[in-house]
Amino acid sequence: MRVHLKIWRQKNARTEGAFAEYDLDNVSHEMSFLEMLDVLNEQLISGGQEPVAFDSDCREGICGMCGVMINGEAHGPQRGTATCQLHMRKFSDGAHITVEPWRSRSFPVNKDLSVDRSALDRIIEAGGYITAPTGSAPEANLIPVPKEVSDAAFDAAACIGCGACVAACPNGAANLFTAAKIAHLNLLPQGQPERWSRVVRMVETMEDHFGSCTNYGECQAACPKEISIDYIAYMNRDFVKAQLKNRRLIAQRG
Amino acid sequence: MTSATSTPVRTRRNLPWPIAFYQTAVGKKWVMAVTGIILLGFVLVHMVGNLKMYLGETDLNKYGVALREIGGDLVPHTSILWAVRSLLILAFVLHIHAAATLTAMNRKARPVGYKGGRHYVAANYAARTMRMTGVIVLLYLLFHLMDLTWGNANPNFVHGEPYHNVVESFSRAPVAVVYIIANILLGIHIYHGAWSMFQSLGWNNPRINAARRWFATAFAALIVIGNVSMPIAVLAGVVS
Numbered sequence A: 001m002r003v004h005l006k007i008w009r010q011k012n013a014r015t016e017g018a019f020a021e022y023d024l025d026n027v028s029h030e031m032s033f034l035e036m037l038d039v040l041n042e043q044l045i046s047g048g049q050e051p052v053a054f055d056s057d058c059r060e061g062i063c064g065m066c067g068v069m070i071n072g073e074a075h076g077p078q079r080g081t082a083t084c085q086l087h088m089r090k091f092s093d094g095a096h097i098t099v100e101p102w103r104s105r106s107f108p109v110n111k112d113l114s115v116d117r118s119a120l121d122r123i124i125e126a127g128g129y130i131t132a133p134t135g136s137a138p139e140a141n142l143i144p145v146p147k148e149v150s151d152a153a154f155d156a157a158a159c160i161g162c163g164a165c166v167a168a169c170p171n172g173a174a175n176l177f178t179a180a181k182i183a184h185l186n187l188l189p190q191g192q193p194e195r196w197s198r199v200v201r202m203v204e205t206m207e208d209h210f211g212s213c214t215n216y217g218e219c220q221a222a223c224p225k226e227i228s229i230d231y232i233a234y235m236n237r238d239f240v241k242a243q244l245k246n247r248r249l250i251a252q253r254g
Numbered sequence B: 001m002t003s004a005t006s007t008p009v010r011t012r013r014n015l016p017w018p019i020a021f022y023q024t025a026v027g028k029k030w031v032m033a034v035t036g037i038i039l040l041g042f043v044l045v046h047m048v049g050n051l052k053m054y055l056g057e058t059d060l061n062k063y064g065v066a067l068r069e070i071g072g073d074l075v076p077h078t079s080i081l082w083a084v085r086s087l088l089i090l091a092f093v094l095h096i097h098a099a100a101t102l103t104a105m106n107r108k109a110r111p112v113g114y115k116g117g118r119h120y121v122a123a124n125y126a127a128r129t130m131r132m133t134g135v136i137v138l139l140y141l142l143f144h145l146m147d148l149t150w151g152n153a154n155p156n157f158v159h160g161e162p163y164h165n166v167v168e169s170f171s172r173a174p175v176a177v178v179y180i181i182a183n184i185l186l187g188i189h190i191y192h193g194a195w196s197m198f199q200s201l202g203w204n205n206p207r208i209n210a211a212r213r214w215f216a217t218a219f220a221a222l223i224v225i226g227n228v229s230m231p232i233a234v235l236a237g238v239v240s
């Protein structure tokens, strides 16, 4: 099959970028989207041109590196998958495909389609951990967890931190990412000691970098792990409760 | 790497507790939801009260007097009315302030938009037009006060005769059309708002999520049908 590509080219965060157009012939419909970009890059390199920079690592939907905007949709038109899991059979012969990097004030463009998502790390650093004693791993069944709770925590923990929620959100908000990272710890017994400080610190750090939620639901539709916006409501609830809990905890400290 | 690691968009200040809560976007959305509930309550009661128009002139005019006399002889005249009005004004101010500041925050979060366009898959029309419908509802509210409370936009206004004023107002076709359009836009605002507020408050449970959509749709429909019926009834000569 043939495709007509319109790809964002940008040298670095400080320079202006622009779309460049490429025609690619011999694309197999069995190629993944990234393999198609690999073919383009081989063609560019053999023509003495600079290849298109894009991120990828696992190429099986678990590392979260590969996100790009494809025809105005984060990770492209297929629901519940990352760009690396999207196949060219999703496109028709002769398709026009526009590829653009994630757009956010806090995701500066490294080069072409690659963006710096380390603002998400700042959110994790603010509270995405538990206090655990070092030493050998504790016996796994020592702390009983109801099945429903562990399932809900696991669904949240499926977040691969790709940034598609931010990219897809008309407000550039990172609420789905942050909510998932909070929920997978706040739901479990191991996460309880820091529960109320975690939600406040992670929400505040999130808001230092990203926009705010207006419940559009675009994030949930773009998420390659199909994480539900129910977790955002759960985060909001814990954030409001924390306003009182934290004060009570401080009072107990005297 | 040419990594230009992002610096925070916002700088945090250390402020006393309730203000610190309102400084956060999650806190602002909570306030928007609480004030939204107050406004929904107002819109509903206001509509139900005005439907007295269909019972005739005496009923509607008596209702207007009764509003001023809530509390009877226990409290000074119109004091309860003014307490409710103050609450509503406060709710409007907070609702609009939060909307404006959050919009500014969101604009900053994406200074460079998608040059290749966006394809929305989830955000519905109501959600994407909240700011527009909100501002139009505010402008309409001011006009509505000038028309039927203060009377300066209604040439035949008579103080203390709401029935006469409503009929005079709606008999002007362009004014009736303004009322109809504005209430449809209010309904669109409510269609998203009355669903979204549960999310902002964290009143979410997978088991009630379908009911939230149903509730918001029914609420919006009720308000639109009730409010739009009145100018239509006057224009059609059913009420005169």
Ligand code: HEM
Pocket: A213, A214, A215, B029, B030, B032, B033, B034, B036, B037, B039, B040, B043, B095, B096, B099, B130, B131, B133, B134, B135, B136, B137, B138, B189, B190, B192, B193, B194, B196, B197, B198, B200, B201
């Ligand atoms: C009687 C009139 C109004 C009612 C009943 C109403 C109701 C609501 C409700 C229930 C919400 C949802 C809050 C949430 O998601 O937490 C909302 C959101 C909103 N309202 Fe209003 N509102 C009214 C007037 C206004 C006005 C005058 C403005 C602006 C000038 C406005 C602007 C907004 C905006 C921008 C949102 C945010 C949407 C979002 O973040 O999802 N509203 N409104």
Ligand code: FES
Pocket: A055, A056, A057, A058, A059, A060, A061, A062, A063, A064, A065, A066, A067, A082, A083, A084, A085
């Ligand atoms: S490359 Fe790892 S998720 Fe796509």
